[in-house]
């Protein structure tokens with residue numbers, strides 16, 4: 001089943017074309033890393049898929065045009081983790097995570113047993129149960145990030161779009177996050193996560209979409225997308241490409257123009 005279909009998508013902001021003729025299909029069961037340099041258009045693509053940015057072209061979620069869905073209906077099909085990690089309300093962590101369930105219940109109705117289980121599972125997955133009663137405003141940056149990811153998981157949508165979800169997480173929580181997203185794909189959902197850490201992207205994603213200047217320049221398994229030449233031409237870095245435990249290893253080493261091949 002195709003969870004997301006994007007066809008000939010273009011988007012302009014402040015009179016400048018940011019996305020140019022972007023097309024891809026996303027079947028169920030994929031963990032896609034959306035990669036590309038600063039300003040390539042990753043956040044704009046995620047926001048445009050949600051219908052939050054004016055665009056030309058087509059976006060369909062589970063076969064339905066996103067433009068025809070109400071915000072509440074869309075939220076049952078796709079969860080979105082924005083890049084901004086600020087939590088303004090000094091309310092308990094658990095209450096923030098529980099907000100993810102709101103789209104599934106009539107307004108003012110109470111949480112059911114199934115809601116509670118999903119909220120608890122999301123908190124366990126992101127290891128935030130230990131501070132479930134603490135005001136979210138008192139947490140560290142990485143802890144807040146995990147609470148907001150848990151809220152997106154509690155939404156329990158078939159598709160998750162996450163904008164730089166690994167930013168601010170320590171190495172063990174980054175790996176825990178990537179394993180969680182891979183597990184969601186294993187459960188038949190799909191995840192699209194923008195990532196700057198190419199090592200994480202190469203190791204854990206089933207597919208990478210590389211954006212450069214608003215266009216898709218490569219789309220496929222990590223080994224085929226992350227070539228030495230592309231890392232040079234798109235990121236202007238020289239990198240070590242290797243393998244460990246049957247998975248690719250990518251380590252940017254130096255600026256390409258300072259360090260020859």
Ligand SMILES: Nc1ncnc2c1ncn2[C@@H]1O[C@H](COP(=O)(O)OP(=O)(O)OP(=O)(O)O)[C@@H](O)[C@H]1O
Pocket residue numbers: 013014018036037038039040041042043044045
């Ligand atoms: N509201 C806006 N008005 C005008 N230009 C914008 C706006 N938002 C983003 N842009 C521009 O669009 C381009 C793409 O931005 P976007 O945030 O999508 O890139 P990105 O790939 O997510 O970058 P980063 O890795 O730095 O987060 C950038 O050149 C940015 O300056």
